[in-house]
Amino acid sequence: MIKIISCHSIxxxxxxxxxxxxxxxLENEFNPQAGDIYLVFGGHEMSHQLLEIQLRKNAxxxxxxxxxxxxxxxxxxxxxxxxxxxxxxxxxxxxxSAEYLKKTHSIKVLSYFFFEFMKYQTxxxxxxxxxxxxxxxxxxxRIKFLDNLKAEFPELNFYVDLEWSHKSSESLTKILHQxxxxxxxxxxxxxxxxxxxxxxxxxxxxxxxxxMYSDDDDANQFYKNYCHVTGDFKNTIRQYxxxxxxxxxxxxxxxxxxxxxxxxxxxxxxxxxxxxxxxIHNTDEAGSEAVSEQTATDRDLPANxxxxxxxxxxxx
Numbered sequence: 679m680i681k682i683i684s685c686h687s688i689x690x691x692x693x694x695x696x697x698x699x700x701x702x703x704l705e706n707e708f709n710p711q712a713g714d715i716y717l718v719f720g721g722h723e724m725s726h727q728l729l730e731i732q733l734r735k736n737a738x739x740x741x742x743x744x745x746x747x748x749x750x751x752x753x754x755x756x757x758x759x760x761x762x763x764x765x766x767x768x769x770x771x772x773x774x775s776a777e778y779l780k781k782t783h784s785i786k787v788l789s790y791f792f793f794e795f796m797k798y799q800t801x802x803x804x805x806x807x808x809x810x811x812x813x814x815x816x817x818x819x820r821i822k823f824l825d826n827l828k829a830e831f832p833e834l835n836f837y838v839d840l841e842w843s844h845k846s847s848e849s850l851t852k853i854l855h856q857x858x859x860x861x862x863x864x865x866x867x868x869x870x871x872x873x874x875x876x877x878x879x880x881x882x883x884x885x886x887x888x889x890m891y892s893d894d895d896d897a898n899q900f901y902k903n904y905c906h907v908t909g910d911f912k913n914t915i916r917q918y919x920x921x922x923x924x925x926x927x928x929x930x931x932x933x934x935x936x937x938x939x940x941x942x943x944x945x946x947x948x949x950x951x952x953x954x955x956x957x958i959h960n961t962d963e964a965g966s967e968a969v970s971e972q973t974a975t976d977r978d979l980p981a982n983x984x985x986x987x988x989x990x991x992x993x994x
Contacts, residue, residue, distance in 0.1 A: 679714050680948060681705050685728075686720030688875075689746070691847045693719050695794045700945065712738040715952055717769075719744050722753040725762045732765070740955060741766040742948065744791055746875065749778045750866035760785075767951060769944065772871040774894050789944045792936040793875045795882035797929060798851055809834040810915070811857035811885070813850065814876065816840035820863055823911075827861075830912055834919070854883035859918065862889035862905070872897040877905055881929040888914050903927050 680702045684693040696717065697704035710716065710731065721728055721743045728741065743763050747753045754760070754775075760783055769789045770776040776787035810831075812824060820840065828836055837857060844850040854860065860880035864870040872892035880887050887905035891898050898907050904926050908914040917923050 679703060679711075680717070680952060681710075681714055682717045682719070683708055684719040685722075685724040687845050687847075689719035689744075691795055691879075692793050693717075695796065696791075699794075699941075700948075710735065710739040713955055714739040715742065715948065715955060716740070717742045717744060717948070720746065721762060722747050722751075722756065722759045725753075725756065725758040729758055729762050729765070737765075740951065742951070743768045745770045745775060745779075745787075746793075747775065748772075748866055748871050749775050749869040754778075767947070769947075771874060772894060772897060774869060774871050778869070789947045790940050791944055792940055793878045794933055794936075795879050797933075798855065798883050806856050806858045807835065808837040808853075808857040809919070810859045810861060811837040811853065812861045812863060813837075813839045813844060813853065814863065815842070815865055817865060819867070820865070823863060824861075827911065827915070831915060834915075850879065851883055854880055854885055857883075857885050859915070860885045860887050861911070862887055864890055864892065869893055872901060874901070877901065878929075878932070881905070881932060884929075886918070886926070888918065904929075904932050 680700075681704070682693045682697050682702050683705050684690045693704055696702065702717065705716075708716075708731075712735070716739065718728065718741050721741070722745075732739070732741065741762070743766055745763065745768055747759075763779065763785050764783065768779065768785055768787050769791050770779075770787045771791060771793065773790075776790075779785040779787060810827070812820075814820065824836070824838055837853065839853075844853055857880075860876070862873055862876050862880075864873060870890075870892045871894055872889065874897070877887050877889060881904060888911060889901065889905050889907050890911070891907055891909055901907055906914050906918065906923060906926070914923070
């Protein structure tokens, strides 16, 4: 069977939508059976546990790792996360990390995906409390950048959360419904991908988005149709609140365009993997054979974690 799990609460909504879209089972408790295929959101958070149970069950089931991490992420230096991707199929949300994985770790990304969220509407779109919102991980560059913007625009009402106060989809949605503009400020200085998880969630909640450029020119050009991608935040914010910027295309168009771009191939790869797994089991070849086409290395994981893995929760 094809199943979906989310190892971190921020991906729960993405997992639910993918389940409904393709009719794949969404699992709350992780108890894999022979022949199962799991699409895994947030696998970087539980890479050791995921690997251990796969090895304990003799690779009788497979993962598709939905990589959401960027090149500079600490998890791209994490032994078990790299091993997890090497042993299984990997889908990615951007080409930069896909190229890096292939070049650095000989990990082939077989398809791409996008972060889809439920479209939320409010009855009072013109009564949003916050002019500008930013929600993300804390770092010194972001703190300085946001403090500078607050000083430049004292007349605007900012909402800033750098402490992970909104771990649930419901909490994040509530804040975004109160915000006119969401800023997309990258977390890394080099090899920056466009942080489309933040962008897509904000657009789904009816916010406008002002985003810095990423190092992915194709993504920048594509998203210019849906948000204000800029190298000058101050000028863009000034123009926005002076009503001098053009209206961007709606979230519904974004989902339609990305679905046409990514979903058919992703669905094709998943179905072919399912057929391959059936073939392996029908010929009794499952054992030491890995399900994926990746190269397996570093097979020194301890097999001492017998408990079921609970998914869909904050892990760290």
